[in-house]
Amino acid sequence: MAGVGFEHVTKRFDKVIALNDLSIEVQDREFLVLVGPSGCGKTTALRCLAGLEEVTQGTIRIGERVLKLRKFPKPEIDRRVKEAADILDLRELLSRKPRQLSGGQRQRVAVGRAIVREPAVFLFDEPLSNLDAKLRVQTRAQITKLHHRLQTTFIYVTHDQMEAMTMATRIAVMRDGLLHQLDTPQALYENPVNVFVAGFIGSPAMNFFDARLERSEGKLFFDCGTFRVQIPDGRASTFQSYAGREVVFGIRPEHIHDPSFLPPGIIETRVESTVDVTELMGNEVFLHLLAGDRPFIARVDPRTKAHIGERMPPSFDMNHIHVFDKESQLAVN
Ligand SMILES: Nc1ncnc2c1ncn2[C@@H]1O[C@H](COP(=O)(O)OP(=O)(O)O)[C@@H](O)[C@H]1O
Ligand SMILES: [Mg+2]
Structure with a gap:
């Protein structure tokens, strides 16, 4: 388990400033949602955190090292797979081939793969965007329960303010690489700091x-x-x-x-x-x-x-x- 710190992180792609002096302190075990319109830098923030992109300026701190995929003895692997399958309600599907699974089931298998590695931080990038409306609501609730059960830090990216409001312990609202406001869902709703946040959070909009x-x-x-x-x-x-x-x-x-x-x-x-x-x-x-x-x-x-x-x-x-x-x-x- 670990907290995560973005400290004055800037990421440029040639002329595009994808992240502009981003500072966020994510507490251990928090469910932090990064939300904002398409192109605001959400995926870039996750990719920098995961080490898939190099930051142009600033630092990203992870409280403990993220666990690498290691070789475990077979019984340990079996135990972890069973546990993950139970958590995600996948036990009956363990013998299936990927193509025999629906979109929602594949999504849960992907989360299961992450769970068995017991990472210090879970990163999700718009995991519900390919699901139909009903499955999206179900899976949303499952991810919330998963966070409650695993007691691990979750960092979750979405453009959907409803997902952010329903799942997050705190929400970071971004636009054009800039952090506009970071607070609890209720505080964002009641006291938006500017017109953009006020119009982005809530539906129909203010x-x-x-x-x-x-x-x-x-x-x-x-x-x-x-x-x-x-x-x-x-x-x-x-x-x-x-x-x-x-x-x-x-x-x-x-x-x-x-x-x-x-x-x-x-x-x-x-x-x-x-x-x-x-x-x-x-x-x-x-x-x-x-x-x-x-x-x-x-x-x-x-x-x-x-x-x-x-x-x-x-x-x-x-x-x-x-x-x-x-x-x-x-x-x-
Ligand atoms: N590899 C890349 N090369 C050039 N520009 C990129 C690259 N990745 C992202 N960008 C740009 O950075 C900005 C932020 O992108 P991204 O983080 O994917 O946004 P989001 O996930 O919020 O939709 C966008 O303007 C995007 O076009
Ligand atoms: Mg993205």
């Missing part, structure tokens, strides 16, 4: 409105052009110094409600809108709305009566607003 913060009669408002919403007094003090400035106002779809089905105790503001599209999810409905020409999405109670073309004023829960500096894109808080 709604953003370009706005000007205006002060009028002692109250603060977001002036979004086609509509205006008041910031509750309790939150206003944080943003006073931004009065008169351009900001990005963010609110997640789950914090916009059908006014007929309001959760208790919220501080709400209604925003006159037109329903553009409704999407029934079963347990909830996604409303695509337009406030003037500003599109946004609300995740509302499935009992909603909203229908396409209707005018309605959805309720914004103003206790859950996010504000970002327009220029720096950084959260104001």
Whole structure:
């Protein structure tokens, strides 16, 4: 078992900077997920860690040496194979040839091969991307259980924020070789440091409105052009110094409600809108709305009566607003 440290790691491929001064301290036994859009440097980070690429600058530290594949006596090999097969529910498949296995089974065999070597650190690079949706959810849960059972450091790469949110103990959000934020799933969700992280984590994504913060009669408002919403007094003090400035106002779809089905105790503001599209999810409905020409999405109670073309004023829960500096894109808080 081992922790892993990326210390100011830069990796260049000619003109491309795949990793830009990356520093991450991975704790022993942690399940760290590197997440970000395609091309942000995730695979490069893993390949550098595994020693498959040389870093251009900086160092990568592994607490203990990763175990090399060694010759074990036959009974020891048998024991390890059986144990790995049990963990992964593969025992009945041990006698099969690879081509007799489904995609999901092959994936589990690949993990099994890693388990029998008892490595100090497990590295996964988008292991679920070839599986269908149902198998992906199952395998996701299996990998989480595997981590719990093995109590070993896992470093897992994915472009899928949902995988990151469901499996990680901590998530590193990357873009263009740069680390944007490293924190627990909950902290990332509640306190994204900038517009990119706010929009990347969560689905449907956070709604953003370009706005000007205006002060009028002692109250603060977001002036979004086609509509205006008041910031509750309790939150206003944080943003006073931004009065008169351009900001990005963010609110997640789950914090916009059908006014007929309001959760208790919220501080709400209604925003006159037109329903553009409704999407029934079963347990909830996604409303695509337009406030003037500003599109946004609300995740509302499935009992909603909203229908396409209707005018309605959805309720914004103003206790859950996010504000970002327009220029720096950084959260104001
Ligand atoms: N061997 C290589 N030669 C040149 N450029 C590369 C090489 N490997 C990766 N890159 C570039 O480095 C960047 C990061 O790639 P990669 O780590 O594969 O991203 P990710 O895994 O996040 O999709 C990309 O711009 C990619 O084109
Ligand atoms: Mg990759």
